[in-house]
Amino acid sequence: MRVLLSAAWSVASLVAVVVVVHHNEAWPAHLPAQIKGAAWEQGVDEQLQDAASMPQATPAVIEILTAGDDADPALRVDSNRVISMQRLEEIIAEAAESTGLDIDLIRAVVRTESDFRPSVVSSAGAVGLMQVRPVAAVDTASRMSGHKSEWAKRFAERDIADINHEDLLDPQVNVLLGSHYLAHLRERYSSYGEPMALWLALAAYNWGPGNVYRHITSNPHMNNLNDLRWLLNRRAPYETRAFIHRVLERSNMRLETA
Structure with missing residues (x-):
């Protein structure tokens, strides 16, 4: 009987090891350990969405993107990459x-927000390459009254509405809207100096300025x-922390302290 129990325990242990190894191998190698752990806690399916799952281009955006003499006839119009x-x-x-922002920074935000797909519309109503929301569009344009x-x-x-x-x-x-909005956010936090102003601007771009104020900048110990990193790790959602990490990395602004 003891022999059978010992054998059963060995098999169960082996299965557990295989399962753990499988999960560890499923993570992309480039993700840092702290992000892996945070994503595991909040759910892999919710936090790591493949770009292929984004919606296909709508007839309206196809018409916008393929209009004009400079439209590339070789581009697939049934895809978001039009x-x-x-x-x-x-x-x-x-x-x-127009904004004074670095080209690599804007490109990194576009890639991270939409994977270069112009017709992406999120469940929260953020639209397009830089995932601009109507409220941000109106606010940004209003600040550019002299433009x-x-x-x-x-x-x-x-x-x-x-x-x-x-x-x-x-x-x-x-x-243009997304870049001007990001530039405005960076200017808002300029008193913190760089690179904190950029980190706060990226956090506000993804999470919202109200959340950044309530959970981050109102803290007297920052x-x-x-x-800032300590507060982001404890109060900001995984999505925001991952957004900052990816934009900094993709724009070659990755720092030793990032």
Whole structure:
């Protein structure tokens, strides 16, 4: 009887080891250990969504993106990737010049938010390449009252309730709005100095300025980057922490303390 129990226990232990190894191998190797642990706690399926699961392009965005003489006839219009990387790079360069943000930073945000897919619409109503929400579009455009661009005037003169997804799907307008919004957030936190201002701007871009104020900047003990990291790790959702990590890494702004 003891022999049978011992054999059964050995088999159970072996199965447990195989299961653990399987889970460990399922994680992408580039994710740091602390992010792996946080994602495991909150659910892998909810936190690590493959880009292929994003919605396909709608007829409205296909019409927007394929209009004009510069449209690439070779692009697949049944996919979200209906804008050439050359055109996207031109849009990003325009946004960088308009806002003063680094080109690599804007590109990293676009990649992280939408995987370069212009028709992505989140369940929270964030739209397009930089996942711009109507409220952010109106707020950003209103702050640019002196801006001569037609797109800024168009959004500044409208109510949030009147803006629909199609209004924010144009790649050029979307990236300009998102970049100006990010630049405004970075300026808002400029008194903290760099790189804290950038970290806070990215946190607010993803999580919302209200949440950053309530949970992060209102804390009297936040004096340096280590304090900020400590607060983010304990109070910000995994999605926000992962967003900051990926944008910094993809924009070559990864720091020793990141």
